[in-house]
Amino acid sequence: ELKVEQNPLFLSMQEGKNYTIYCNYSTTSDRLYWYRQDPGKSLESLFVLLSNGAVKQEGRLMASLDTKARLSTLHITAAVHDLSATYFCAESGGSNYKLTFGKGTLLTVNP
Amino acid sequence: SQTIHQWPATLVQPVGSPLSLECTVEGTSNPNLYWYRQAAGRGLQLLFYSIGIDQISSEVPQNLSASRPQDRQFILSSKKLLLSDSGFYLCAWSAYSNQPQHFGDGTRLSIL
Numbered sequence: 001e002l003k004v005e006q007n008p009l010f011l012s013m014q015e016g017k018n019y020t021i022y023c024n025y026s027t028t029s030d031r032l033y034w035y036r037q038d039p040g041k042s043l044e045s046l047f048v049l050l051s052n053g054a055v056k057q058e059g060r061l062m063a064s065l066d067t068k069a070r071l072s073t074l075h076i077t078a079a080v081h082d083l084s085a086t087y088f089c090a091e092s093g094g095s096n097y098k099l100t101f102g103k104g105t106l107l108t109v110n111p
Numbered sequence: 112s113q114t115i116h117q118w119p120a121t122l123v124q125p126v127g128s129p130l131s132l133e134c135t136v137e138g139t140s141n142p143n144l145y146w147y148r149q150a151a152g153r154g155l156q157l158l159f160y161s162i163g164i165d166q167i168s169s170e171v172p173q174n175l176s177a178s179r180p181q182d183r184q185f186i187l188s189s190k191k192l193l194l195s196d197s198g199f200y201l202c203a204w205s206a207y208s209n210q211p212q213h214f215g216d217g218t219r220l221s222i223l
């Protein structure tokens with residue numbers, strides 16, 4: 001059974017600080033996705049990581065993928081309040097169609 | 112550009128009543144379509160997915176069903192709702208296997 005584990009599940013940080021969210025998965029897939037969900041809203045795609053060593057950056061967020069370690073990270077640089085949301089990683093487990101989502105990390109950035 | 116529409120946005124239904132949620136995608140052909148449920152404060156649970164008309168795969172046994180009567184239309188149904196069916200229902204589509212899934216705005220379903 002494919003497992004996707006995120007940690008931490010809850011993260012409270014101050015503006016201007018850096019932090020990393022971790023996503024461990026249990027299969028040898030090389031496709032990993034990160035999504036953002038604002039409270040009461042739907043999910044928005046942030047990053048698609050398709051190969052070992054892939055790194056994508058958008059603003060203060062940077063995602064990376066290590067398929068050998070079965071680990072993806074989402075690094076937050078100099079956090080701002082607007083980044084407050086729940087972040088999900090999702091992994092395909094080799095399926096061409098399905099994704100398995102982690103439980104999400106609720107990020108709160110405090111002024 | 113592609114868009115996904117999901118309705119209604121909010122729904123309050125009594126226990127035992129039927130359900131029909133609709134999802135349509137525009138601007139693409141033969142999309143993969145998905146129904147997810149998100150319980151309060153929890154992650155996403157894949158309910159159904161479809162890779163083509165009348166090709167539906169069920170992930171979780173339950174009193175829900177899905178249908179795809181047209182290429183870009185995906186419907187989630189129930190004959191009799193249970194209290195445990197409450198949640199946030201999300202429809203999503205994707206083009207190819209390595210492309211991200213794109214989500215609709217969701218339907219918040221409350222069962223009384």
